[in-house]
Amino acid sequence: MEKKIRIKDIAKMAGVSAGTVDRVLHNRGNVSDEARKAVEKVIEQVDYKPNMHVSSLSLKRKYKIVVTTPQFSRGAYWESMHNGIRNALEEYENIKVDYYVLTYNQYDIYSCREIFEKISQFDMDALIIGPTFKEETIDLCNKMDEREIPYIFVDSTIDETSPLAFFSADHYTVGRLIAHLITSIIPKGANIGLLQAVRTGDSSANTTILRKRGFTDYLTEEKKNNRILMIPFSVARPEDNERHLSSFFKNHDDVPGIVVMNSRGSIVSDYLENNSIKDVKMICMDVTTPNTAALKKGKIDFLIGQGPEYQGFYAMKTLLEYLIFKNPVKVEHYMQLDILTSETIDYYNELKLNQLRS
Amino acid sequence: MEKKIRIKDIAKMAGVSAGTVDRVLHNRGNVSDEARKAVEKVIEQVDYKPNMHVSSLSLKRKYKIVVTTPQFSRGAYWESMHNGIRNALEEYENIKVDYYVLTYNQYDIYSCREIFEKISQFDMDALIIGPTFKEETIDLCNKMDEREIPYIFVDSTIDETSPLAFFSADHYTVGRLIAHLITSIIPKGANIGLLQAVRTGDSSANTTILRKRGFTDYLTEEKKNNRILMIPFSVARPEDNERHLSSFFKNHDDVPGIVVMNSRGSIVSDYLENNSIKDVKMICMDVTTPNTAALKKGKIDFLIGQGPEYQGFYAMKTLLEYLIFKNPVKVEHYMQLDILTSETIDYYNELKLNQLRS
DNA sequence: TGTACTTTTGTGTACGTGCACAAAAATAGA
């Protein structure tokens, strides 16, 4: 291991005191040009990596961070995201952070507007956004830009904004992956059912659009001529789904594969199970509790995980590092896609971050 | 965030000084029964989590850690393991560790014996073992047990030993997974080629045995009646493989799927490519450079990753925490299995531990 | 009861960093 460079070392090399180095590092001003240049020169030469954990030890500042995502229930996708966020806060336990979670109803645009309006007035140092409604999110981001408050996206990003960073799956690739998987496990050219969420008139669901585009692009490029059959489906009114599904399967008894591009795949797999419809392959998204159960029972063949825990974890970690060190941050973070089967799911949730001791 | 409990707090609660609490925490002795019990009582009540990073800051001790694994080349499986180990050392940069890497030739039992003999005499605080030869490893472990030096396995474990912990894939499940994957992408009941490494007379390769058992168990349980065709293969003498492969494919032109349970799958996929043998599905193990290339080109259909970086990372992390805090450690750590396709591989290597800044 | 020794306990310092405050240097105004 090479010798660690400390602030004191830099100070000695630049011929100034540690205090001056600190002022340069943190842009606190009150430094003569001469001294600043001397320090900057040394910093360029040596590879100084400040020790976050030690920094936070002596850090007096308190940060206010707001996290806004869709509402969630136990074992759901967004809960994992929040778990990851909390995990990062635990890793940097010494940093004094007040964090406020404000969730909105992702099927109710008015709920989103209300919450975002509140947020845009909120006093805070940074914001983590799990976006759903595009225009509303752009509005919020514009206000954040004006107030010079940094924000980070998780789950997906929006082109028209300028976030500090985003942590997201590459949803286009998700679509291609789903197409690849389903076509490799069903007969050549067979029909594919695609769950189509009917939303209450929103211009959003960017992720779904991207996924669907990836899905169809793959089929076209690979010259697969499977017919895609839309299965209507409502998240806002789950009581309708039984009807949607039964009318679909009444008309189509020749669907050997179904793909679901949102996290509600278990609704379909449960329907198949309850109605003893066999030999239908399923590809679904997200490691939720019901999806996990369905995967284990073999009702879902492949489950694709977006690693929301990691997205949340790295989003918060990146934010904290940025707030403390003001370092430039890499903007694009396309996260790992996890393909899970009944064999691997048990080990997927096994190893939680930071919990190695027995 | 709840208030953090510090040593000083425990001291006050137990009515002793911080020094005494420290002595109890680290089992340094020289503490009266009365004081020790008082401190232990408080510790049981409150949830004291020492801050590793701060601890290491004031830690004077220097640890000697030995890592022994098979030799490796660039981009190979074992290199990733060592990268993970180094990563953990970087995370705990303040801990003074001398670490010695001693590699042996995994195809030469004498090389292993020689290295292990050296290690058994080596002065050290702990040992990380990537095992290959069973009996030799057991011997080494017995000697470590005698000397009361803790050791941790990575990659795989050996039942007859008592390691502090192990970080490994569940190799039996790996076998089942491979069977599951291959049977779902080739025609029902079709022949499956299985690469069979011919080893120079060793009683080892525990991992391969477990994987193969999982593989055949799956086929039996799921009533798959695919015939398994062995493809001989030599890692020690790679010049023979061209001959092995060509003689195999001369006799079998009806093999729509091949599985490889070690990391050398790209040898087969390269052969297929070079000889224009098409429409053969392949399932291979381990994210090595050549396997990655083959996966991207579509020559391998699924690649299974064991996450050696994570195994190495957590092994070293666990070891350091144990050495410093003497905390009890969870022994069994079956790690996540990653299923990779051409779509997901790019994102798999993207996010390295600890490297978020641009 | 006093002395020598051992065990137990408390205190102080170091680690690397942030930050407050004091000291020193530079500048301005007379």
Next chain:
DNA sequence: TCTATTTTTGTGCACGTACACAAAAGTACA
């Protein structure tokens, strides 16, 4: 040139932990 003011610089403390050392208490023996 002297004083007042501002800018720049250095020093010292705090954070939570490990560990060395000194102080205090306890024990043994004459």
